[in-house]
Amino acid sequence: MRRWTPLNDRQLAVLRRVAAGDTLSTTTDGTARQSARALRDRGLLRLTKANKRWTAAITDEGRFYLEHGHHPDRPTSPDTAPTQTRKPPRITTTSTNHHSPREPAAATARRRAAAATELLRRLADRTVVRLECPDQHTLAEWRRTIDYAKRHRLLPSGTRLNTTRIQDGNLIVQILHGIHPSSIRRNPPSLVPVPTPQQLRDVHPAIDELRRDTHRLIMPKDLRHRCLLILHALTQAALRHGYTVRPCPVPQPQYREYYDRQRGHHQGYRRRDGAVTITADGLDIPITIMEASPQVDDPVRQEQLILEIPAYGRHGYQYRWADRTRTTVEAALPAVLHEIALRAQDARQQRLWAEQEEIERRHAWEAAIQHARDRATHAHFAEILRGQAADWRTAQQLRTYCDALHGKLGLMDSHDPQVMSTVRWLNWAHAYIRTLDPLTGLPSMPEPPTLDADMLQPYLDGWSADGPR
Numbered sequence: 001m002r003r004w005t006p007l008n009d010r011q012l013a014v015l016r017r018v019a020a021g022d023t024l025s026t027t028t029d030g031t032a033r034q035s036a037r038a039l040r041d042r043g044l045l046r047l048t049k050a051n052k053r054w055t056a057a058i059t060d061e062g063r064f065y066l067e068h069g070h071h072p073d074r075p076t077s078p079d080t081a082p083t084q085t086r087k088p089p090r091i092t093t094t095s096t097n098h099h100s101p102r103e104p105a106a107a108t109a110r111r112r113a114a115a116a117t118e119l120l121r122r123l124a125d126r127t128v129v130r131l132e133c134p135d136q137h138t139l140a141e142w143r144r145t146i147d148y149a150k151r152h153r154l155l156p157s158g159t160r161l162n163t164t165r166i167q168d169g170n171l172i173v174q175i176l177h178g179i180h181p182s183s184i185r186r187n188p189p190s191l192v193p194v195p196t197p198q199q200l201r202d203v204h205p206a207i208d209e210l211r212r213d214t215h216r217l218i219m220p221k222d223l224r225h226r227c228l229l230i231l232h233a234l235t236q237a238a239l240r241h242g243y244t245v246r247p248c249p250v251p252q253p254q255y256r257e258y259y260d261r262q263r264g265h266h267q268g269y270r271r272r273d274g275a276v277t278i279t280a281d282g283l284d285i286p287i288t289i290m291e292a293s294p295q296v297d298d299p300v301r302q303e304q305l306i307l308e309i310p311a312y313g314r315h316g317y318q319y320r321w322a323d324r325t326r327t328t329v330e331a332a333l334p335a336v337l338h339e340i341a342l343r344a345q346d347a348r349q350q351r352l353w354a355e356q357e358e359i360e361r362r363h364a365w366e367a368a369i370q371h372a373r374d375r376a377t378h379a380h381f382a383e384i385l386r387g388q389a390a391d392w393r394t395a396q397q398l399r400t401y402c403d404a405l406h407g408k409l410g411l412m413d414s415h416d417p418q419v420m421s422t423v424r425w426l427n428w429a430h431a432y433i434r435t436l437d438p439l440t441g442l443p444s445m446p447e448p449p450t451l452d453a454d455m456l457q458p459y460l461d462g463w464s465a466d467g468p469r
Contacts (some may be wrong), residue, residue, distance in 0.1 A: 003042045003136075004074035007065070011035045015044060015062055024056040042071065043135045049167050050462040059135075115141075116149040123175045128356045131171040142171055164353060172357070176349060191334035196233040200225075204235045206247040206276045216250070217274040219291050227274055227289045227305065234287060234333055238278045241337065248275035248286050280344035282351075285309050287336070289329070292322055305329050307336065312343060358468075365468035372459035373451060379459075380449045388438040395437035402429050 007015065014035040018024065024036055036056050039045040044062035048055050064072045122129050133139040146161055148154075155161065155175070162174040200211065207228060210216060217224045235245045250269045273290035292304035304323035311319045318339055321332035405426055412419050434440050449455075453465035 004071035006070070007039075011039055015039055015058070015066065018045060018056045019058045019062065019066055022056075023054075025053045041136055043073075043137070044071075046134075047169075051464075053462075112145055112148040113152075115145040116152075116154055119145060119173070120149060120154060120175075123173065127175055128353075129173045130360060131173060133170050139165075139169070139171070146173065162349070162353075166357065172353065174349075174353065174356075191338055194233055194237045194330075194333035194337065196229055196330045196333070198229070200228055200232055203228075203232050204239070204245055204276075206245050207232050207235055209247050210274050210276065213274075215269055216271050218270055218272050219294065223291065223303065223305070230289060230305070230307065230329055230333070231274065231276055231287065233330070234336060235276060235278075237333065237337055238280075238340070241280075241341070243340070244279045246277050246279070248277040248288075278340060280340050281348050283344050283347040285340055285343065307332070309336070309339070317343065361468045365463055368460055368463045369456065369465070372456045372463075372465075375459040376451050376455055377448050381446055384446050388443060391436050391438055395433050398429065398433050398436070402426060402433070 010031065014024075014032050017032075018036070024032060033054070036045055036047060036054075039062070040047045042061075044059060044065055046057045046059055048057075061072055119129070131142050133142060143163075146163055150161060159175050159177055162176050164172045164174075166172055200207070203211070210231070211228055217227055219227075238245055250271060255269050272294055273288050275286050275288040277284050277286050279285070286309065288308045290306055290308075291302075292306045293301040296302060306320060306322040307329050308320050311317070318335070321329055321336060323329055405422070409419060409422060409426070414420070414423075456465045
């Protein structure tokens, strides 16, 4: 569907609602939100989200559509298009650029090469760059620029670009070192074998605790010994990689009530699996091993084991290795360590991105706070100015009144007690007018007010005065 395709009735109704001032921030109509997203993709609306509230605003293109009845990007206006009954012949061209009017392929390549070079220059200075994308056209141009840099290998050796689109529609571009994890999985390197010992000697305290726990790894003795050997081998390899290992206790909600003759009724657990926790670069990864099919009659399947780590929230991450016809869990231990390293690398990159996003958000909040201070100070000064103008007008009225009273006293006897009392009142009035009139002297610039959070909140436009939340 093209951007200039005519809107349906529901989309047109939503566009008119927003043009009339409805921001859709309080609507519970899911179809209206869906139509608003479609209008945003066509550049007719602008959607923002702050404090878990959506806000819609109409763009210049949206106003154009309401006024003329079609999108401004439509190639030919219905008013000026010639009447034709046949589809015009298709014009073939070697250029793949779809801008209107079309530019030669060489010009497109030069333009994108210049944009890619400038982007890499910015990345060399900051490592992380935020690209403003006010509309879909700008977003598409930035994506083509990034793709050009990748395809033509403009990046320094051993680096790659990571692109993430955030909630406000803009792009966060990072330059990272190393190969992308998905590429590593498609072309795995040669892995260092992990030897499995035949005896449990010099075991890690986490393995020793698991070995002494008779309520875990409840299975035949030979299978239990094999599980401990596999975890022991994996633990020693993890320690050689610089990782840390600790026990993985059974969570309290998994405890059940049991009874035996020695202890009577008590809370405990009885589990067929065993686990340890490996921490790699701050990422905790529980390693669990268990029987694959503990309740089958097939003797071959009864001997099979499964080793698992938690499923990851991204596509392509392996989390289960099992005994099969042509492989065993012991043979998969190098792949397990490799998966742990990849997850740790990805988690580290996610933390860096989250820290950068937090920095960007704090900068935006600080700018909003400064803007709110300026607006609050401006409002304070304006209130003082309006007060001075009101006092000046009152002083002018009082002077007029006093002049009229003074003219009336000129016709009376100055020794009359009532006249003398009026004169004293008139003198006090003149003194009060001098204190009231701001133009008695030259007004000075007021001192900026001391602003607290409650005074700033009305000027923050959705931000919190307590922090960038």
